[in-house]
Amino acid sequence: MAPAARKKVLHKVADRIEAEALELAVLGVRDNGTELNMALKAEPGSAAGTFRYYAEALDKVYGEIAPTAPDVLGLVHREPVGVVGAIVPWNFPLMIGAWKLAPALAAGNSVVLKPAETASLSLLRLAEICMECGLPDGVLNVVTGQGSVAGEALALSHDVDVLVFTGSGATGRRLLQYSAASNLKRVYLELGGKSPNVVFADAPDLAQAAKVSAMGIFRNSGQVCVAGSRLLVERSIHDDFVSMLADEAKKLRVGDPLDLSSQVGAINSETQLMGNLGFVEDAIKEGNTIALGGSRILESTGGYYMEPTIITDVAPGHRVAREEVFGPVLAVTAFDSDEDALRIANSTDYGLAAGVWTSNLSRAHRMVAGIRAGVVHVNTYGGSDNTVPLGGVKQSGNGHDKSMHAFDKYFDLKTAWMQL
Missing domain, CATH: 3.40.605.10 (Aldehyde Dehydrogenase; Chain A, domain 1)
Incomplete structure (x- = not known):
């Protein structure tokens, strides 16, 4: 034609x-x-x-x-x-x-x-x-x-x-x-991806960052290739920000995906659900803390649903920080400096997406240049359209x-x- x-x-x-x-x-x-x-x-x-x-x-x-x-x-x-x-x-x-x-x-x-x-x-x-x-x-x-x-x-x-x-x-x-x-x-x-979402203490709006970051990992039950599955938080705000994010996650209604009031739907299959829960079990064995969730829900329905899950005290070498879960499981790691954040962000085999939250324009540019990923969001997460490419580096x-x-x-x- x-x-x-x-x-x-x-x-x-x-x-x-x-x-x-x-x-x-x-x-x-x-x-x-x-x-x-x-x-x-x-x-x-x-x-x-x-x-x-x-x-x-x-x-x-x-x-x-x-x-x-x-x-x-x-x-x-x-x-x-x-x-x-x-x-x-x-x-x-x-x-x-x-x-x-x-x-x-x-x-x-x-x-x-x-x-x-x-x-x-x-x-x-x-x-x-x-x-x-x-x-x-x-x-x-x-x-x-x-x-x-x-x-x-x-x-x-x-x-x-x-x-x-x-x-x-x-x-x-x-x-x-x-x-x-x-x-x-x-x-x-x-x-796959193991995308870092990096939150600095000078983020322009920490409440908005918590809300967007929650949806960046928990929408579609975390079954999103660019999901912000690793949260890197500056140590000075770590506890407060994790608490804010947990509050946002608790508001999410997990349930029947055909119910318009549901904000998070089902896990795709039993195999996928069991794999997600296996990551939680391994995290506990490695000494991580389950700050929120971690369990299957709505078992009486026979469906495959999982609580939004936040895991803290995660080191870069731990399994939940290295491997793609493809489920509603967030690994949280504290950092102390820009250099520390870059080192942790780049510490996986993946390089699909990333996020950076900061009011410092110079820092934002340095992070975009330093993070090895195909897409780097700044003061947002997700939402790009057909005008820009999507692709990964490294093993993404x-x-x-x-x-x-x-x-x-x-x-x-x-x-x-x-x-x-």
Whole structure:
């Protein structure tokens, strides 16, 4: 299709996502347990915006003319890579699916999308919507199944030119091995995080910092890749700030994700819940203090719910400070100086996101420069949009979703060198 035709299709898809927002959100909630109020914004709301962004962007991407000798014409063409394999997780399938699908389709590729085993309903409906809006048959294919079967087949396929993935580091490593064992397809990975949220005593509003930090870890029961799961607090305000944050966490209503009064929904699965509780048990063994929560709740319903949990006295080497929980578990560590804060912030294998709370502009810039992360929030946490990239460093992955930089994954560059 010509770019103008692709634009029309993607705009229609965005319109349909908006028209079916409640249905799509409920489909996702029934799969993954995200609280509906958050799901409406984060899933169909975000996905519609993503399709619109890349619909508008696709005909603003040009080739290049190289500066050459007068008798030579050097052209740089941007061509679709071909077939994109996309594997997405269960926590925000529609949002993250759109981050992969929209730029890949806008660039003119075909996509084979593999949802998580526990969250495929909204993406299956999205595939139907795309067909109904004029996307040609076969351009978007959704293949459900176990990662060890469908995901492995996709990653080993010689017909897949680029593989994009959001999920765990263990799976990311396997996908790189599968690439090496097949056609050396490019693999772009958005993996886990152990993101530090650093609060200095001179934060402009400690009460607001506590409120935002609580939601930065406890929304969606902590099942967010950029969750601020490590709280680093300047020692002079440590006890007071932890108390403020605990008060905010106690206000959160954990319950049925389809109940509009619920502010925190369910854990995705029993396996995930048991893993979360295992981190709490290990923290106790390592001498940490459970300042709030730490237990399963609403067991009589048969559902998977967990109390917002705050663990203090955590050293950088402790398990709950090193490994991604992907649950409503916050590890709190005190620090004494800017240098101490940077050392602790950078003490994990991950580098996805971070937060800094300070009124000192010079300190803010130093922390942004010094923290090794793809995104650093200052006096806020979360909330960025499609105008800026999302990606990690270290073992949080490579490549970027969102923004114009996402196109880099879905185009090949071809040089034409012409003697005139």
